[in-house]
Amino acid sequence: MQEDKLKKFREKLTEEGFKVTPQRIEVVNALVKLDHPTAKEIKQHIEDRYPMISPSTIYGTLDLLENMGELIPIQEGSETKYDLSPEVHPHFICEEDGEVRDIDDPEIESKLRELLKDCPFEADRIELNFYGKCNVE
């Protein structure tokens, strides 16, 4: 299914007149593989197999994805994490270690969709975050 994401991304790029580059592919790849990575983590992951990549390239690709509506940034304290699934779904953010995890609960999601309709303004996106302690150890 990560192939799907990649294929879709390649197509969308050409479709909109952008070029398909190995760096862009690698960034999407990293986003698929890693959980909710920061720009730094994406860089690290890519450099494990691709000689090196410049931060600007990563930020540029992230911007591109965001503008395409394929990516949402999640601010966690001072870090920005990225999520390749812009579909409506809530997150749980740990106040202790800052981990972001997806909440997969159909009931909550359907309530969320309702809320999106209830919004008194024209909203095209909704963000729901729960904060608490995930008590890791």
Place this chain on the structure above:
Amino acid sequence: MQEDKLKKFREKLTEEGFKVTPQRIEVVNALVKLDHPTAKEIKQHIEDRYPMISPSTIYGTLDLLENMGELIPIQEGSETKYDLSPEVHPHFICEEDGEVRDIDDPEIESKLRELLKDCPFEADRIELNFYGKCNVE
């Protein structure tokens, strides 16, 4: 009602062994008066009547308030805005001008409180943001 906030804050400070300083009062004052100010806007507002205040003092007080559970930061793009009302309530964030506005809708809020209970983890706070265009002009 801003007096309430201030009084409560003074009391809580002494209660927990912190000192009541004019700078701290001014920061809370600014938070009450301004809508969803950034640290910079707070600084500006204070300096309109108080000779000058150091950024560190502002950040320090914001941290203090956050730790006291009286303040939540709202990340909007690259800016951090602050909200003195930690009660459960949703925001509408304009993707064009970045304005943050409170949504005052009892129905949405009650649904939110339900969601907080539904959360599969131990959450002590919930954050709901709608993103869209507020078409200003």
Place this chain on the structure above:
DNA sequence: TTTTGAAAAAATAACAATTATAAATTTAAT
């Protein structure tokens, strides 16, 4: 294929918000 022009990547440098550190000042208790 090779050529070619535009787009993208890389290598800096620059920036802004925030955090850390050390010295001076202020609070509030005695």
Place this chain on the structure above:
DNA sequence: ATTAAATTTATAATTGTTATTTTTTCAAAA
């Protein structure tokens, strides 16, 4: 009024991100 600890300030350092310029690469056409 004195005093010790807390707080503010001034300053420097850090970090994540953005801007700029040069070099490289992609992909369309010859």
